[in-house]
Amino acid sequence: MSKSKKIMMWIAGIVAVIAIVLVGSGMYFFHVAEVRAPKAFINNASVKKNNPTYIYDATFNKQHKEIWYQTTPDGLKLEAWYVANPKPTNKTVVIAHGFAGNKNKMAMYGQMFLNLGYNVLIPDDRAAGQSQGNLIGFGWTDRKDYVRWINQIVQKNPQVQIAMFGVSMGGATTMMTAGEKLPNNVKVFIEDCGYDTVKNEINFQAQSMYHLPLVPRFPLVDIVSGISKVRAGYSYGEASSIKQLHKNHLPMMFIHGGADKFVPTEMVYKNYAATQGPKELWVLPGVGHAMSFEKNPVMYASKVQSFLDRYFH
Structure with a gap:
């Protein structure tokens, strides 16, 4: 065997090993990101009694809840x-939960909106809570589900006025839903600490959680995105809050919290710039991810109410 052929075989072997490692790593990170399973990096502790939001959480948990379904x-x-x-009302808010969360985790926000005079619908996303599914949608597949939830509300009450609200992944879900064709009953959206695109968020987490440098982060995120396209039906680049906001x-x-280290604060400015309707931005200095309500529930509710009162009658 010639020397040049040996070199080519050696290079081909290295490339094959690298490819196997990258694909194997891609499958691992796809499981971490999208497959339904407990996520060790997500805080699922119950709200403690000394937490300012505890009374909201505890009160909502005592409320009578109808169970709604969709297929x-x-x-x-x-x-x-x-x-x-x-108090009977035609005002309803739809609440979207965060990554690896469920409707139980949004109880405090549910009570806040009840206090503000709204009916409340809180779904379990696909692959969450009591809903079926094994693959997390990051808001992108969920946006179509939320359109169906909204249509179900309208079918039950054609006079309803609807707001949609979400936190973290739920914030992104809210923004992504805003770009869909919706009934005129939908009046406003409120998002708290949602990401701009799934690709940017996954790329940020690969650096933040796993300290991956640009290489291999660059090909690895694209590999995971490709696996997502095959298995979940969407790539990370197409799953974009910004793209949807351009249609809203x-x-x-x-x-957004000004010290958010999970969904970087800089993302909210991109989202804010992208939306085409009336808008308001509230960034809380020094506040971490999804902590704005806990930081000051009374002020948070007041800000939300002030925004809603402009568009509901």
């Missing part, structure tokens, strides 16, 4: 809680 076009049965306000002309409020 998705791909055959998944999804579940949601509906809580009617004690309804009012939207953006909330």
Whole structure:
């Protein structure tokens, strides 16, 4: 065998090993990111009594909840809680939860909106809580599910006025839903600490959580995105809050912690710039990820109410 042929075989072997390592790593990180399973890096501790939001959480947990369902076009049965306000109203808010969360985790926000005079619908996303599914949608597949939840509300009450609200991944879900065709009953959106694109968020987490340098982070994120396209039906680049916001002309409020180290604060400015309707931005200095409500529940509720009151009658 000639020397040049040996070199070519040696190079081919190295390339094959690198490819195997990258694909194997891609499958691992896809499982971490998208496959339904407990996520060790997510805090799922219950709200403690000394937490300012505890009373909201505890009060909502005592509310009577109707169980609503929908079946998705791909055959998944999804579940949601509906809580009617004690004072009859045509105002309803739809609440979207965060990554590896569920409707239980949004109880404090549910009570906040009940206090503000709204009915509340809180779904479990696909692959979360009591809903079926094994692959997390990062808001992108979920946006279509939320359109169906909204349509279900309208079918039950054609006079309803609807707001949508979400935190973290739920914030991104809210922004992604805003770019869809929606009934005129939908009046406003409020998002708290949602990311701009799934690709940017995954890339940030690969650097933040695993300290991966640009190489191999650059090909690895694209490999995981390709696996997602095959298995979940979407790539990380197409799953974009910004792209959806370019199609939104309804009012939207953006909330973000100024010291967010999970969804970088810089993302909210890109989202804010992208939306095409009336908008408001509230960045809380020194506040971490999804901590804005806990930091000052009374002020948070007041800010939200002030925004909603401009568009609801």
